[in-house]
Amino acid sequence: MSSVIAPLPENAEAPVAPARWTRSALLLIGLGIMVGVMIVASLLSLRFGSLEISSQQARDAVFSYDDAVYEQVIVRELRVPRTLIALAVGGSLGIAGTVMQGVTRNPLAGPSILGVSAGASFGVTLAIYVLGVSTPSQFVWFAFPGAALAAIVVFGVASSGRGGATPVRLALAGVVVSALLASWTSALLLLSEETMDLVRFWSVGSVAGRPLDVLWGVLPLMLPAAIACLFLGQQLNVLSMGEESARGLGMNTTRVRLVASALVVVLTGSAVSVAGPIGFVGLATPHIARSLVGSDYRWVLPYSFLLGSILLVLADTAGRVAARPSEIQVGVVMAFIGAPFLIALARRRSVAN
Amino acid sequence: MRTSHVSQRFDLRVIGLIIVAAAVLVGLMLWSVTLGSVQLSLREVYEASLGRGDDRTLLVVQSLRWPRTLTAVTLGIALACSGTLFQGIARNPLVSPDIIGINAGATMVAVTWLVLFSTTDGLPIATFVGALLSAALIYGLSWRGGVSPNRLILVGIGVSAMTAAVTAYMMVVFPIERTRPAIVWTMGSIYGSNWHDVRLATIFILVVLPVAVMLMHPLRSMLLGDLVTRSLGVPLERTRLTIILLGCALASIAVAIAGPIGFIALMVPHMARMIAGPASGSVLIFTGLLGGIVLLLSDVLSQHFLPVTLPVGVVTSAVGAPYFLYLLYRSNRQA
Numbered sequence: 028m029s030s031v032i033a034p035l036p037e038n039a040e041a042p043v044a045p046a047r048w049t050r051s052a053l054l055l056i057g058l059g060i061m062v063g064v065m066i067v068a069s070l071l072s073l074r075f076g077s078l079e080i081s082s083q084q085a086r087d088a089v090f091s092y093d094d095a096v097y098e099q100v101i102v103r104e105l106r107v108p109r110t111l112i113a114l115a116v117g118g119s120l121g122i123a124g125t126v127m128q129g130v131t132r133n134p135l136a137g138p139s140i141l142g143v144s145a146g147a148s149f150g151v152t153l154a155i156y157v158l159g160v161s162t163p164s165q166f167v168w169f170a171f172p173g174a175a176l177a178a179i180v181v182f183g184v185a186s187s188g189r190g191g192a193t194p195v196r197l198a199l200a201g202v203v204v205s206a207l208l209a210s211w212t213s214a215l216l217l218l219s220e221e222t223m224d225l226v227r228f229w230s231v232g233s234v235a236g237r238p239l240d241v242l243w244g245v246l247p248l249m250l251p252a253a254i255a256c257l258f259l260g261q262q263l264n265v266l267s268m269g270e271e272s273a274r275g276l277g278m279n280t281t282r283v284r285l286v287a288s289a290l291v292v293v294l295t296g297s298a299v300s301v302a303g304p305i306g307f308v309g310l311a312t313p314h315i316a317r318s319l320v321g322s323d324y325r326w327v328l329p330y331s332f333l334l335g336s337i338l339l340v341l342a343d344t345a346g347r348v349a350a351r352p353s354e355i356q357v358g359v360v361m362a363f364i365g366a367p368f369l370i371a372l373a374r375r376r377s378v379a380n
Numbered sequence: 381m382r383t384s385h386v387s388q389r390f391d392l393r394v395i396g397l398i399i400v401a402a403a404v405l406v407g408l409m410l411w412s413v414t415l416g417s418v419q420l421s422l423r424e425v426y427e428a429s430l431g432r433g434d435d436r437t438l439l440v441v442q443s444l445r446w447p448r449t450l451t452a453v454t455l456g457i458a459l460a461c462s463g464t465l466f467q468g469i470a471r472n473p474l475v476s477p478d479i480i481g482i483n484a485g486a487t488m489v490a491v492t493w494l495v496l497f498s499t500t501d502g503l504p505i506a507t508f509v510g511a512l513l514s515a516a517l518i519y520g521l522s523w524r525g526g527v528s529p530n531r532l533i534l535v536g537i538g539v540s541a542m543t544a545a546v547t548a549y550m551m552v553v554f555p556i557e558r559t560r561p562a563i564v565w566t567m568g569s570i571y572g573s574n575w576h577d578v579r580l581a582t583i584f585i586l587v588v589l590p591v592a593v594m595l596m597h598p599l600r601s602m603l604l605g606d607l608v609t610r611s612l613g614v615p616l617e618r619t620r621l622t623i624i625l626l627g628c629a630l631a632s633i634a635v636a637i638a639g640p641i642g643f644i645a646l647m648v649p650h651m652a653r654m655i656a657g658p659a660s661g662s663v664l665i666f667t668g669l670l671g672g673i674v675l676l677l678s679d680v681l682s683q684h685f686l687p688v689t690l691p692v693g694v695v696t697s698a699v700g701a702p703y704f705l706y707l708l709y710r711s712n713r714q715a
Contacts, residue, residue, distance in 0.1 A: 133472065134530065187709050195473055196708060199650060203704050206643050206697035213567045213694045223563060224556045231548040307541045314534065356552065362545035366538035370521055373534035 054326050057319070061333040065114070068340045072110040073102055076347040077354050108239045113343045113357065114336045115242060116234060116298040117308055119249055121335020122256050123294040124309030125316065125327055129263035130287045131194035137310035138295040140198055141288060144304040145205035145212070146177025147296065151229055152212045156222045164241045166229060167300040171245070174296035180204055182288070186281075193270075197288070232305035232358025234343055245297035252293040253332065259287055260325030267322070305358045308335050311365045318372050338365060394662040397655065401669035408673060409453060412680045413445045443574075451573035452679040452692070453672040454581035455634045456644060460652070460671025461585075461592060461664060462630035463645030468599045468659055469623050470529040476646035477631035480532070481540035485514020486635040487566055488543040488550075494562040495554050504577075504636045511632035514539060519624065526617050527624075568641035568693020570679060577637045584633045588626045589668065593661040595623055600659060641693040643700050644671050651700075654707045674700050 074085045080098045087093065088102035123138035131140070139145070150173020151166045160166065185193075185200040216223040262283045265273045273280050295309065316331040339357060346360035413429075414420045418440055420428070427433045428441035463476045470480075477483055489510025493503055518539050522532045547566070551559045570577075598614040609616050631645065652667035653659065659667075675696060682695040 134533070184705050184708060199473065200705070200708060202646060203697075203701045203708070206647070207701040209642070210694045210697040210701075214688075214690055217564065217567075217690060217694070218688065220556060220560065223560065227548075227551045227556075227559065227563070231552050310537060311541075355549065359545040359549045362541040366542040369541075370535050370538040373531045373538070374521065374524060 117339025121312035142177035145208040170300035263324035456672035456675030457668035460648040465627035480536040486511035508636035569691035
């Protein structure tokens with residue numbers, strides 16, 4: 028691929044430049060549209076749910092809140108938190124997935140590949156088994172350390188020795204540590220039926236029943252990491268040309284990879300802590316974003332953030348509406364919305380390139 | 381001249397490794413049959429295997445221990461070879477039947493079966509059909525005048541995600557009394573395996589493995605890209621389809637008999653590569669033997685050396701992961 032060297036930009040600049048400007052403008056407009064879609068999706072999430080609520084009540088709940096009205100309390104106390112949480116979690120997973128696929132140059136690398144999800148699951152399972160905690164807002168404080176520890180071990184193993192943490196080593200170490208943690212989790216589950224009972228609800232992935240405090244708890248980590256990721260576009264573009272080319276251009280690939288992966292761990296760790304392991308967002312969103320805007324990471328990154336948010340909010344809303352008066356967890360719905368999309372994309376053209 | 385010399389020396393090394401692995405495996409098998417609540421000597425095992433000895437020993441050795449040991453070995457071989465085939469075809473070291481979606485489909489069918497009917501009767505057949513159906517679905521959805529490996533992976537992830545979501549939903553909507561057996565099944569176990577399982581797995585391996593060994597040469601040339609493969613005169617689509625079918629057959633039989641046992645299909649091919657070198661016909665055989673060793677060792681450990689009895693699938697990663705991490709660490713040192 029890299030054997031064909033493009034002509035020098037000086038010769039090509041005059042005819043290409045206008046086209047590039049139009050393209051940038053189009054992509055910028057597209058970004059605006061995505062923000063619009065995100066807002067609409069959030070409004071839908073406030074308006075629709077397991078309980079039928081009129082548009083008037085939903086509007087009042089936001090603008091002229093009256094806590095004596097049952098419907099308004101539902102919107103304010105249940106739907107607003109879960110919508111915000113879904114936005115934050117979806118966006119984080121989306122952008123983390125893109126960064127991870129860029130860093131490892133592997134279309135299979137979701138954000139969970141660094142062992143983060145398995146670590147979080149083990150942390151939660153251990154906390155339930157040993158300490159008897161039982162609510163999602165308590166789970167957060169055990170999920171995050173579990174995720175971080177797992178990621179540190181993965182990095183330690185992958186970067187030991189002179190070779191440094193190459194993409195394949197990083198991925199393999201992540202998969203192995205995940206497998207190990209999953210087996211410990213299974214062992215704990217077998218020891219106690221109560222633990223199994225609680226964990227199955229956590230591990231399906233859901234944004235229901237979490238108070239906003241949970242989100243405020245992780246946001247100081249999540250937000251800076253997400254913003255920092257947005258500035259990685261140029262680095263990921265260079266990395267995508269291959270290890271040698273990137274080094275040849277003077278990039279310290281090891282450092283870029285380390286920083287990027289650390290950001291992924293923070294993002295995924297906080298997302299998983301809040302919502303449980305929702306695997307599919309981080310894996311599929313980058314592919315969808317790339318099919319929309321091409322391979323330039325400076326654009327793929329913001330798009331994948333917005334796409335992740337939109338997907339998760341819509342999936343959560345759909346799960347509430349589809350199974351009235353009960354609900355289907357967002358982790359389940361996500362797969363059913365995202366998977367056909369991914370399959371259609373895969374069939375349409377060579378996305379993975 | 382130089383090339384042939386190198387490859388010959390390389391082959392001799394691999395053949396040596398195969399002999400060592402086979403010896404270790406046979407030793408492990410004999411040892412595993414002596415272990416249990418009734419500790420037997422090697423001589424007793426030998427006699428009982430030939431049909432001599434008291435009734436109780438005969439029963440224990442012939443109908444309980446040998447089937448379980450042989451199931452572990454055959455499934456280990458099947459899983460490891462299946463993983464090698466898929467990783468080769470996809471040109472991606474992270475691929476395994478778990479990711480391609482076969483296990484997820486089979487698991488969905490099995491969990492639904494267990495939760496709804498609460499019986500293990502007919503479960504292996506249902507699971508096997510589930511595995512084949514998901515394989516056919518994935519291949520069908522990836523087909524567009526040919527199957528590109530990347531498309532296969534992405535479609536596999538999609539199908540996998542959907543079937544896994546159904547599984548997760550089943551686990552949540554039913555009460556824990558019903559879902560518990562299903563959750564335990566998803567951990568992968570060879571408890572209660574019988575001669576029927578062994579026969580089935582052996583037949584699959586005997587049919588699949590020779591063909592797979594012969595196909596390893598074209599598979600290696602596929603690693604160089606579609607264009608090179610075609611120019612070398614390899615019938616690309618036909619070879620690819622055959623290899624996928626073989627990998628599916630091995631993965632399906634394993635998941636039908638034991639449930640989704642993780643780690644082996646994904647990791648043993650890497651371990652074999654780190655020990656014996658890049659995939660070839662002889663390395664495939666070594667990979668299979670290594671898979672048998674890892675699974676049997678895990679089963680022995682889970683049965684006899686742990687304070688609680690765990691399904692073998694739980695122990696597999698616990699046994700394999702540290703060794704794998706060591707190999708990874710060592711390969712880093714050398715690099």
